Structures are given as structure tokens and as C-alpha cells.
Amino acid sequence: MRINCSDNESRRGLPPSLWMMHRAELIAALATAVPTNTVGFGRALLRVEQDEETVTAHFSDGTSERADLLVGADGIRSAVRASVWGQQPTRYAGYTCWRGVANVPEAVHPRGLLMEIWGAGKRFGVTPLPGGRAYWFAVSDEPEGAVDVDAKAALMDRFATWASPVPELLDLTPSGTIIRNDIVDRPPARPWSDKRIVIIGDAAHPTTPNLGQGGCMAIEDAVVLARCLTSAASVGAALNAFERERYQRTAAVTTESWLFGRLAQGSAPLTRFVRDWGTRLTPSRIAFAQLSRFPQFDTGPIAAAANLTGRSADSLAS
Numbered sequence: 001m002r003i004n005c006s007d008n009e010s011r012r013g014l015p016p017s018l019w020m021m022h023r024a025e026l027i028a029a030l031a032t033a034v035p036t037n038t039v040g041f042g043r044a045l046l047r048v049e050q051d052e053e054t055v056t057a058h059f060s061d062g063t064s065e066r067a068d069l070l071v072g073a074d075g076i077r078s079a080v081r082a083s084v085w086g087q088q089p090t091r092y093a094g095y096t097c098w099r100g101v102a103n104v105p106e107a108v109h110p111r112g113l114l115m116e117i118w119g120a121g122k123r124f125g126v127t128p129l130p131g132g133r134a135y136w137f138a139v140s141d142e143p144e145g146a147v148d149v150d151a152k153a154a155l156m157d158r159f160a161t162w163a164s165p166v167p168e169l170l171d172l173t174p175s176g177t178i179i180r181n182d183i184v185d186r187p188p189a190r191p192w193s194d195k196r197i198v199i200i201g202d203a204a205h206p207t208t209p210n211l212g213q214g215g216c217m218a219i220e221d222a223v224v225l226a227r228c229l230t231s232a233a234s235v236g237a238a239l240n241a242f243e244r245e246r247y248q249r250t251a252a253v254t255t256e257s258w259l260f261g262r263l264a265q266g267s268a269p270l271t272r273f274v275r276d277w278g279t280r281l282t283p284s285r286i287a288f289a290q291l292s293r294f295p296q297f298d299t300g301p302i303a304a305a306a307n308l309t310g311r312s313a314d315s316l317a318s
Contacts, residue, residue: 045079055196070197078203090184096142099179102172104134109165121267151178188251193239205250210261213253226303
């Protein structure tokens with residue numbers, strides 16, 4: 001099955017829904033929008049504590065920072081989450097994922113072509129990046145916690161017989177740049193906030209990457225949280241409003257991504273038969289509508305920077 005996103009969007013009068021960026025380049029671009037010395041490095045968060053008026057973060061170098069609000073955006077193994085709600089186990093999806101970026105000639109993989117190939121308990125996907133590069137991911141059912149002596153050799157062993165451009169992409173990727181991670185999430189659950197502490201992104205609602213929405217939802221969280229902080233009468237009211245607004249959306253993505261991964265990774269013959277023929281027989285317009293449901297989500301208005309930064313701590317005090 002082929003889905004032409006541009007054609008479907010043009011017919012519906014929709015803006016482009018597919019934009020590809022390297023995550024490191026996105027982070028660098030976002031960093032240019034904040035004042036100099038706002039971002040600090042080299043300190044690990046150990047714990048947080050709070051009272052009715054302030055919250056304090058304690059770091060590994062012995063320093064601490066006090067503020068009116070602490071936002072934990074520190075990933076699935078969030079130190080903020082653990083400090084407030086205790087350690088919580090992750091849920092292993094049953095498969096691991098290797099990721100890489102390669103400079104790819106047009107003859108190997110045409111510019112702009114996004115593809116995913118499914119096998120028995122394995123998948124391989126490719127998306128274009130600016131500058132003649134391609135980002136690829138390889139997924140395989142594996143025991144949890146397994147490691148590679150040589151990631152590239154492990155992948156060539158698993159995917160050497162796959163159709164082009166899979167072997168070529170692996171060959172073009174420098175060995176030391178390949179990343180391997182077990183795929184984990186947590187079932188949707190609340191709370192995400194406590195007094196003057198809130199968690200966002202993967203710290204609050206970690207998801208498997210099957211729908212490509214993990215990083216997107218973290219950015220959405222930031223937009224909604226900023227808007228809630230500009231309009232609520234107190235920090236507590238803002239965090240409650242944020243959680244109410246965001247839970248349904250993030251829970252839906254987490255649940256559907258988990259189920260999609262189970263289907264796509266199918267290894268039993270009957271599962272693969274149903275999966276493959278169901279995909280072939282689905283009309284392109286219906287497949288596009290399903291794929292675009294989550295990427296075309298609208299967070300609503302973005303809070304003006306002047307409104308957010310101009311509010312005093314007293315105006316948000318509980």
C-alpha cells in the first residue's frame with residue numbers, strides 16, 4: 001500500500017502534516033530562543049522538595065535551586081517523578097529498536113520517500129532528513145536487556161536478506177553512531193502534578209514510538225502548560241487544568257501506539273496474514289485519515305511570551 005500524504009492533504013485543503021527534523025537540530029534551534037545562560041549542563045537532579053510557597057531542586061554537585069514552579073521534563077526515567085511518586089516500573093513492549101542516520105545517495109533512497117517494511121517479528125523504516133540524509137530504524141523481537149558487541153554486525157545478521165535499501169542503509173551508517181534501546185512505556189496513569197511540581201512529556205506519559213508522537217506530545221505539553229499558567233488564578237489551578245486538558249489525548253496515543261506495535265511486530269502466520277492483507281485492502285484515503293488523526297492535533301492558541309514572562313510570582317501564588 002502506498003499513501004501519498006501531499007495528494008490527500010491537497011484534496012482536503014490541509015497544510016502539510018509531515019515534517020522531518022533531526023532531534024539534536026530541533027533542540028539546538030529551540031535553544032536559540034531562550035536567553036543566554038538559561039540552560040545549564042553537568043548537574044544531575046537528585047531530589048525535589050516543596051512547601052506551600054516554593055519548590056527546591058537538589059543537584060549532584062551539591063547546589064540547589066528554589067522556584068515557584070518546577071517542571072520535570074526529564075524523560076521516562078524521570079528523577080522528578082521518582083522523587084514525588086516513587087520509582088515506577090516500565091512496561092517492555094517485547095522488541096528493541098536500533099536507530100541511525102546516514103548520508104544517502106539518491107540512487108539508494110529517493111529524497112522525500114518515507115517507507116516502512118514489515119516482516120515476521122521485525123520492521124525497518126526510513127524517513128528523509130534535510131541535507132541528503134536519511135534516518136532509519138530497525139525493530140526486532142528480542143529479550144529485554146540484551147546488548148550488542150557490534151550493533152552494525154548484529155543488524156546485518158538480522159536484515160542482510162531484506163529488500164533494498166535496507167542493507168545499503170546499514171552499510172552506509174558508521175558503526176559507532178548506531179543507538180540501541182529496548183522499547184518501553186507505561187500504561188496511562190495520573191497524577192502528573194503535586195502542589196508546585198508538574199511532569200510533562202515522557203516523564204508523564206511515555207509512549208512507544210510506533211506513531212511517531214512522543215516528542216510531538218512533549219512540545220504540545222509545553223504549549224498547553226504555558227497557556228494554563230497565563231490564564232489560571234494560581235499555580236495549583238494551572239497544573240490541574242493542564243492535566244485535565246492533556247490526559248485524554250496522551251492516553252489515546254499511548255494505547256493506540258502499543259496496539260499498533262503488537263500488530264506490526266506480528267510473527268505468527270495467521271497474524272501476519274491478517275495484518276498484510278488488511279493493509280493491502282485498506283483504501284489510501286482511509287489509511288491517510290487514520291495516520292493523520294494524531295499528527296493533525298491542534299493544541300489551541302500559543303500563550304504570548306510577554307503574557308507568560310510578564311506575570312509576577314505573586315500573581316500565580318496559591
